[in-house]
Amino acid sequence: MTADIIDGKAFAANLRAKVAAMVPAFREKAGRAPGLAVVLVGEDPASQVYVRNKHKTTVEAGMESFEHRLPADTTQDALTALVEQLNADPAVDGILVQLPLPKQIDESAVLATIDPDKDVDGFHVVNVGRLSTGMHGYVPCTPLGCVMLLKDRLGDLSGKDAVVIGRSNIVGKPMAQLLLAENCTVTVAHSRTAHLPEVVRRADIVVAAVGRPEMVKADWIKPGATVIDVGINRVPGAEPGKTKLVGDVDFAEAVEVAGAITPVPGGVGPMTIAVLLRNTLVAAHRLADVPYDEKAI
Numbered sequence: 163m164t165a166d167i168i169d170g171k172a173f174a175a176n177l178r179a180k181v182a183a184m185v186p187a188f189r190e191k192a193g194r195a196p197g198l199a200v201v202l203v204g205e206d207p208a209s210q211v212y213v214r215n216k217h218k219t220t221v222e223a224g225m226e227s228f229e230h231r232l233p234a235d236t237t238q239d240a241l242t243a244l245v246e247q248l249n250a251d252p253a254v255d256g257i258l259v260q261l262p263l264p265k266q267i268d269e270s271a272v273l274a275t276i277d278p279d280k281d282v283d284g285f286h287v288v289n290v291g292r293l294s295t296g297m298h299g300y301v302p303c304t305p306l307g308c309v310m311l312l313k314d315r316l317g318d319l320s321g322k323d324a325v326v327i328g329r330s331n332i333v334g335k336p337m338a339q340l341l342l343a344e345n346c347t348v349t350v351a352h353s354r355t356a357h358l359p360e361v362v363r364r365a366d367i368v369v370a371a372v373g374r375p376e377m378v379k380a381d382w383i384k385p386g387a388t389v390i391d392v393g394i395n396r397v398p399g400a401e402p403g404k405t406k407l408v409g410d411v412d413f414a415e416a417v418e419v420a421g422a423i424t425p426v427p428g429g430v431g432p433m434t435i436a437v438l439l440r441n442t443l444v445a446a447h448r449l450a451d452v453p454y455d456e457k458a459i
């Protein structure tokens with residue numbers, strides 16, 4: 163049996179449309195548009211593509227987009243000063259500092275400077291703490307997008323066995339917290355996990371976020387399981403000089419065993435940006451004291 167393909171691209175387009183539909187009422191009440199500031203340090207080509215996409219989708223949703231591009235040799239102090247300026251700017255509801263940052267910059271120090279109430283990435287320790295204690299804060303966009311896809315597919319996730327492969331601060335750990343909050347039994351596996359294929363084979367839900375191209379094979383997957391592939395790996399393509407994107411799951415194999423699976427591209431990636439807009443909309447409501455119905459999106 164072949165798996166259903168989870169169309170993250172379509173789901174994300176729908177989510178963006180829902181966000182956009184809520185912007186006019188916010189503008190009416192607050193007298194301004196929701197605003198998202200994106201800070202990019204350096205010239206990494208992949209990061210430039212993401213930042214351009216974020217700008218485009220933000221504007222399409224009727225929000226204000228503030229782009230700040232700084233040179234690769236930017237100092238810690240200069241970046242901190244910009245973040246503080248954005249913290250103080252009433253037109254800015256959400257701040258995203260594109261990661262990774264150049265070597266000379268202490269990433270966690272920069273994230274700690276962002277006002278937690280404008281931290282739409284959910285990377286500030288205050289929001290990490292809020293998530294792990296069940297308080298309202300901001301949840302990282304990629305894992306929140308994964309949970310939306312899972313709930314859309316499976317409904318109630320209570321009692322499901324979930325295995326998250328990867329323990330990063332931006333995906334693996336918050337993913338585990340979110341699944342726990344959905345009453346899953348959660349295992350966090352990683353590069354040192356013993357008998358990884360066996361561990362993954364127990365799971366009703368597999369979330370692969372390790373950053374290794376096509377690592378998860380068909381015989382690691384329980385037949386009928388739901389597979390969410392967070393990996394975005396650029397590898398050599400069929401023709402010389404060309405590249406292609408693949409996930410952390412060997413899609414061609416896994417699609418024959420799984421019940422449902424996200425493709426790469428067109429799966430989790432587009433969800434990340436849609437959730438960023440959703441988080442910015444929520445931040446705008448909270449900062450402007452306009453009531454927001456958490457059940458809306």
Ligand SMILES: Nc1nc(=O)c2c([nH]1)NC[C@@H]1CN(c3ccc(C(=O)N[C@@H](CCC(=O)O)C(=O)O)cc3)C=[N+]21
Pocket residue numbers: 211212258259260261262283303304394407426427428429430431432433434435
């Ligand atoms: N502070 C911060 N927050 C982030 O959320 C953040 C970041 N830094 N640094 C980089 C990663 C990566 N990321 C992606 C967003 C969208 C796609 C996406 O839309 N991908 C498309 C394909 C895009 C392509 O073709 O290259 C897809 O999977 O279909 C991918 C990756 C957000 N990130």
